Amino acid sequence: xxKTTQPNSMESNEEEPVHLPCNHSTISGxxxxxxxxQLPSQGPEYVIHGLTSNVNNRMASLAIAEDRKSSTLIxxxxxxxxxxxxxxxxxxxxGGSQGNLIFGKGxxxxxxx
Amino acid sequence: DGGITQSPKYLxxxxxxxxxxxxxxxxxxxxxxWYRQDPGQGLRLIYYSQIVNDFxxxxxxxxxxxxxxxxxxxxxxxxxxxxNPTAFYLCASSIMVSELNEQFFGPGTRLTVL
Numbered sequence: 001x002x003k004t005t006q007p008n009s010m011e012s013n014e015e016e017p018v019h020l021p022c023n024h025s026t027i028s029g030x031x032x033x034x035x036x037x038q039l040p041s042q043g044p045e046y047v048i049h050g051l052t053s054n055v056n057n058r059m060a061s062l063a064i065a066e067d068r069k070s071s072t073l074i075x076x077x078x079x080x081x082x083x084x085x086x087x088x089x090x091x092x093x094x095g096g097s098q099g100n101l102i103f104g105k106g107x108x109x110x111x112x113x
Numbered sequence: 114d115g116g117i118t119q120s121p122k123y124l125x126x127x128x129x130x131x132x133x134x135x136x137x138x139x140x141x142x143x144x145x146x147w148y149r150q151d152p153g154q155g156l157r158l159i160y161y162s163q164i165v166n167d168f169x170x171x172x173x174x175x176x177x178x179x180x181x182x183x184x185x186x187x188x189x190x191x192x193x194x195x196x197n198p199t200a201f202y203l204c205a206s207s208i209m210v211s212e213l214n215e216q217f218f219g220p221g222t223r224l225t226v227l
Contacts, residue, residue, distance in 0.1 A: 032213065043117075043203050043218030044156070087155070093213050100146055100171060101205075101216060103155030 004088045009108045012078045020073040020107055022088030031090040033064060033071050036101065039084045047073065083111045116140065117219035119204050124224045134189045134222045136204035143209045145187040146216065149173060150201040162187055191224065198226045
């Protein structure tokens, strides 16, 4: 499976934008880039996913590098509720796997008031 | 509201006892999953089910068992054969088993074996 690399932790101030990076230099042409986040003592929740083009939804934006070897999750205005561990995950719809999510250690985002 | 419920939130058991964790979903999803999470780690797949009366082992199935008699329910039994059962257990569901489908997670059950 293609691997992802994320910083262990990041800090942000409330109401400021946050850019969470993810490196995936061995990404294959059919891998989708998914982001999930996990708030303390809760189950993970889906944030966003994309293949090649940048994506926006109500929670965040996903910026994908032209060579697809890296991506950035953008929270436009961080709130205290955004403090969580953010996971960048590659998923290949043609990989024949079990469909499960393979989580690394993610980036722990702290938001200061 | 549609979603996934897990109960109980916290569970304590003595070593050597079997224990069953509940997972119910009303999202009408075909696929359901059980994951285990240890402190500071990512999730690891225990079992998954693509459809009623069918389930498959995941990466760490030893010491666990499941059943899928109803579409909305996927209980997990942690048996005495599981060497280190203390962990945070998460149940998830998706429309079907697919690498593209979003997975929806329950709130988790934190199991402590004394």
